[in-house]
Amino acid sequence: MKFKKFASVFATATLAVGLLAGCGTGEDADGGSSGSGGGDTIKIGVNLELTGGVASYGTSEVSGIDLAVDEINDAGGIDGKEIEIVKVDNKSDPAEATSAALKLITKDKVVAIIGAATSGATVAQAEIANGNKVPLISPSGTSPTVTVKEDGSVNEFVFRTSFIDPFQGTVAANFAAKELKVKNAVIYSDNSSDYSKGLAAAFKKDFEAAGGKVILEESYLGKDTDFRSTLTRIKSANPEFILIPGYYEEVGLIVKQAREMGIDVPLMGADGWDSPTLLKLAGADALNNTFTTNHYSSEDPDGIIQDFNKKFEEKYGKSPDAFNALGYDTVYLLADAIKRAGGPDSVKIKDALAETKDLELVTGLYSVDENHHPVKAATILEYKDGEQVFRAKVNP
16 A cells, blocks of 8 residues: 655645554564553654764754654644654764663653664664564664664664665765766775765775776774875875765864865765754865765755745744754654554554555655665755755666
């Protein structure tokens, strides 16, 4: 059964009542939670990075989550049951994320968990989700290891709203080779980050397959602040293009220092760049001639996106970013699964999530493959005078 326009469905009064058949609190025969915490609510946990090194991601996703929950509850909820969000701050730390997941499942009795924003903090919760048979959905954990273990088996109860790193790497490689028409590139990645290393590997494979050559690979470590010695080696290699697949805290400084050293070639990253802090660290001028792959652009003329932009701006007084959109979409993805599951039964919700097909969300038409990887489009953005400008949408 397909629900291609679930977001708009919830906005109509005709579906405000009778969406689901609610269940009582407790455990089902398979050991999964079959309740919502009781009464007239469906409890959903939110386990995000609200403080710490990547708090920008988590706080942005919470804004999108709150908007979606308000919309659904204002439309009557799910079979008259309102969604109740239980928020926990994992402090940008995988160990804290693990503790938070245990609390949400054992104490708060949530039917599902949204979070974490990062891959590492999501993977830290995976076995808890699997063991307790409670669905876990990361809005933005892009590493393949979020849903697929090292032995190739799938984390049965773990899903994601975002596309995966290899897809971003492929999109960046094809953009560099075919749109920018560069023949050689340098990769400057975060050696402490699986996210960064995965993107780098995918880029190299597909860039060279497209006829390009990676002439140098350099690395840094998260929390580094001075990148000049490595940038000196990179400059000496005379690259036409530099891929920097990292997070905004380091990337902002790398971009600033690179431009100060006279490195003026195109720089490109991925969704890890998407934070207002990047602009503060790098400066608007330094970000000119830089590009990112991302999940969404507020400039995309698509009607669903423009409708979301309007609602977000009305609530928060500013334009949404990709993490706002991913948080928003994750609620609607989960709500769609709860509807198709016939009630707040965690095991049935998991099954419904795995069967999602052609669900129309703000960040694109969404389906799930056999590895719980989304099949959806990517967006390419360009920075111009400090603003993100929509460049193109790339379908899988």
